[in-house]
Amino acid sequence: MTKISKTGNTLHVPSTPTIPFIEGDGVGKEITSAMRKVVDEAVKKAYNGERRIEWKEVLAGQKAYDNTGEWLPAATMDAFKDYLVGIKGPLTTPVGGGIRSLNVALRQGLDLFVCQRPVRWYKGVVSPVKNPELVDMTIFRENTEDIYAGIEWDCGTPEARKFHTFLHDEMGVKKVRFPETSSFGVKPVSREGSERLIRAALDFALEHDLKRVTFVHKGNIMKFTEGGFKRWGYELVEREYADAVADGRLVVDDCIADAFLQNALLKPEHYRVIATLNLNGDYISDMLAAMVGGIGIAPGANINYSTGTAIFEATHGTAPDIAGNDIVNPCSIILSSVMMLNYIGWKEAADRIERAMEDCFAEGIATNDLARFMPNGQALSTSLFAEALVSRMQ
Numbered sequence: 001m002t003k004i005s006k007t008g009n010t011l012h013v014p015s016t017p018t019i020p021f022i023e024g025d026g027v028g029k030e031i032t033s034a035m036r037k038v039v040d041e042a043v044k045k046a047y048n049g050e051r052r053i054e055w056k057e058v059l060a061g062q063k064a065y066d067n068t069g070e071w072l073p074a075a076t077m078d079a080f081k082d083y084l085v086g087i088k089g090p091l092t093t094p095v096g097g098g099i100r101s102l103n104v105a106l107r108q109g110l111d112l113f114v115c116q117r118p119v120r121w122y123k124g125v126v127s128p129v130k131n132p133e134l135v136d137m138t139i140f141r142e143n144t145e146d147i148y149a150g151i152e153w154d155c156g157t158p159e160a161r162k163f164h165t166f167l168h169d170e171m172g173v174k175k176v177r178f179p180e181t182s183s184f185g186v187k188p189v190s191r192e193g194s195e196r197l198i199r200a201a202l203d204f205a206l207e208h209d210l211k212r213v214t215f216v217h218k219g220n221i222m223k224f225t226e227g228g229f230k231r232w233g234y235e236l237v238e239r240e241y242a243d244a245v246a247d248g249r250l251v252v253d254d255c256i257a258d259a260f261l262q263n264a265l266l267k268p269e270h271y272r273v274i275a276t277l278n279l280n281g282d283y284i285s286d287m288l289a290a291m292v293g294g295i296g297i298a299p300g301a302n303i304n305y306s307t308g309t310a311i312f313e314a315t316h317g318t319a320p321d322i323a324g325n326d327i328v329n330p331c332s333i334i335l336s337s338v339m340m341l342n343y344i345g346w347k348e349a350a351d352r353i354e355r356a357m358e359d360c361f362a363e364g365i366a367t368n369d370l371a372r373f374m375p376n377g378q379a380l381s382t383s384l385f386a387e388a389l390v391s392r393m394q
Helices: 028-046 062-068 074-083 102-109 158-170 191-207 226-240 242-246 257-266 278-291 331-343 347-362 382-391
Strands: 005-007 010-012 018-022 054-057 085-088 114-120 136-142 151-153 184-186 212-217 251-256 273-276 299-303 310-314 365-367 378-380
Touching (some): 018 028, 074 085, 074 102, 085 331, 114 278, 151 158, 158 184, 191 212, 212 257, 212 278, 251 257, 257 278, 299 331, 331 347, 347 365
Parallel strands (some): 018 054, 085 310, 136 273, 365 378
Antiparallel strands (some): 005 010
16 A cells, blocks of 8 residues: 655655545445546546556444444544545434534544635536526635534533633623523634634635635624634735735635625625635535535535645535435535545546536436436436446546
8 A cells, every 4th residue: 555645845646545535324335436436437547547546445434333333433543644635425423422523523633624615616507596607716614613613511511500600700701691591612713723724725826826815704793713813814914925915916805704695696706715714614615505506516625734634525414315225416525536636636537527527417417416407407326427427538
């Protein structure tokens, strides 16, 4: 097995890198199988058999629990640290105690501070908006702080009472209207966490000649957390990117989160790269995905640009109601594999997959969730859609 490594800002990728993958729960088995078939063919065709991926399955979710008694084994975390780049299907969240979210546990455990979600429209996909072709954005969502840090206490517990007593007696907070029945949560937002996320967004914009970066925040209400994110962002720009702003390579602005949701519908062409905090990013990325056809074609990645560690993922859920029926749309994880291939520098293979998907959609060929809305749509099963992609690769 050969490993991807990183020195400085350079990722070193062998001709046969080992890529760990989590199959995923529910429909995970079907979409991951489809993704691997498509990726293997694209790599084979793009490089005449001189490159290939060695897939290494690692466990998380229900499959991990059934086999090891753990939802997220240490061996899985170690594999992603060791091999740097991986991909995953959707994971179920354990009911009751333990890990709140396996996805959040992976992001925080590996310090994958960027959740990157590109959103664009593909010709042939039916959208609920008039001009979906104007939507072409990449969201940089902070992945490790904000309310997703999971610092909260349930109402009526000794911890909640203790926390309120501290707020009331030590900090002079008198605004908790119903303290006896209130749950409490803490929203940590740091300068360091904000800066590294915003720096990644700014560098991405410059690297891809995207020019405009918008900080989306709720700083009009949360002055020191969301407001801090905005303020630290502008200070970072002034300190490290002044030349790029001065020569017109970079334009930086900001927008209140609720206004952005409106603006994204009214003038989506105004926005290219979005930098935002965790909760805002969750809402924004799913709304934008809906504008171009739905979360079934929404890819995503969780990246630490310092260590090089990255996990690409299907952005939808496990869909247990349709699991095993060979009807689920595999495009989210397939497009996430396109992101993965671009990340490791295998652009030729990435382009082949994306062109094949564009060709299919333009012909009305898709899984039923998309094809049923297309004029002359041809609904294919999950496996047959993967075959259709493979057949269109040149």
